[in-house]
Amino acid sequence: MNRTPAAVSAGLGLRRALLDQLLAAAPGDFDFLECAPDNWIGVGGRLGETLAQLAARTPLTCHGLSLSLGGVEPLDDTFLARTRRFLDQHRVALYSEHLSYCADDGHLYDLMPIPFTGEAVRHVAARIRQVQDALGRRIAVENVSYYAAPYQAMDEVDFVNAVLEEADCDLLLDVNNIYVNAINHGYEAHEFLARMPTRRIASYHVAGHYDEADDLKIDTHGAAVKDDVWDLLAAAYRLHGVRPTLLERDFNFPPMATLLAELDRIRALQAQAVSRDAAHG
Structure with missing residues (x-):
């Protein structure tokens, strides 16, 4: 039986540098x-044993890196089969991937933006449906940060909504990515947030970024979460409700106590949202 994190829950990324902690x-x-x-x-040996220990005592969610949902190369059926076995083995209920592509005649080792066109909507949605069939479960796709827009026949918010509807999949709503993109591409973050489809939101991500300039933010996952992003997460809870929320930190790790303090801030915002809903319910 799969283990789904409770709606009111805060998680951490399972990074090898943090395994002992x-x-x-x-x-x-x-x-x-x-x-x-x-x-x-x-992965076997001590690393594999550690993963098994952690997964046995704590619900595990999964976030893929290399499916290349927006790419043109055929999906890797062997990798999809191995992924399905991994998800089944560890009873993973929430699996997500990026609304981007990362391969073209080889791996690009970066998340590349998809043109915001009707043709791209149909192409990506068909690949998402293929992935869902192969994995035997619904998946969520994440709104990604991007720094160049190859072609935009529609706004990002319309593109994301169209893909979700056409593919009939869920959304992993990355709040930091909304903030970063809003600054970099000149739109209003709270308006974008308000147009996300509540019923499709499976979980949230929150992370830190680097302030390159007033009009350029870099999504690094290597710093503390900024106050404006915390405010946007609180707004997400008010608008769309509380969901499992992951604190993303991929490098430049602070002491574990600092990460746990950020998790406590997530829990505090969740508790406020639940209390407010109860008072108005």
Whole structure:
């Protein structure tokens, strides 16, 4: 039976640099862990044993890196089959991937933006449906940060909504990506947030970014979450409700106590939203 994190829950990324600290954590320090199956499929030895230990005692969610949903190369059926076995083995209920592409006659090692066109909507949605069939479960796709727009026949918000509807899949709503894109591309973050489809939101991501300039933010996952992003997360809870929320941190790790303090801030915002809903319900 799959284990879905509770709606009111805060999780951390299962990063190899944090393994010892995650193993040593006290019960309740985090509610779930998220890993990239791409980095763990077929891994054995001490690393594989550690993953199994953590997955046995804490719900695991998964966030893929290399399906290249927006690409033109055929989807890798062998990799999809291995991913399905991994998800089944660890009873993963929430699996997500990026609304981007990362391969073209080889891996590009970056998340590349998809043109915002009707043709791209149909192309990506068909690939998402193929992935859902292969994995035997619904997936969520994440709104991604991007720095160049190859072609925009529609706005980003319309493109995201069209893909979700055409593919009939869920949304992993990355709040930091909304903020970063809003600054970099000149739109209003709260208006974008308000137009996200509540019923399709499976979970949230929140992360830190780098302030390159007033009009250029870089999505790094290597810093503390900024106050404006916390405010946007609180607004997401008000607009769309509380969902499992992951604190993304991929490098430049602070002491575990600092990460846990950020998780406590997520929980505090969730508790405020739940209390407010109860008072108005």
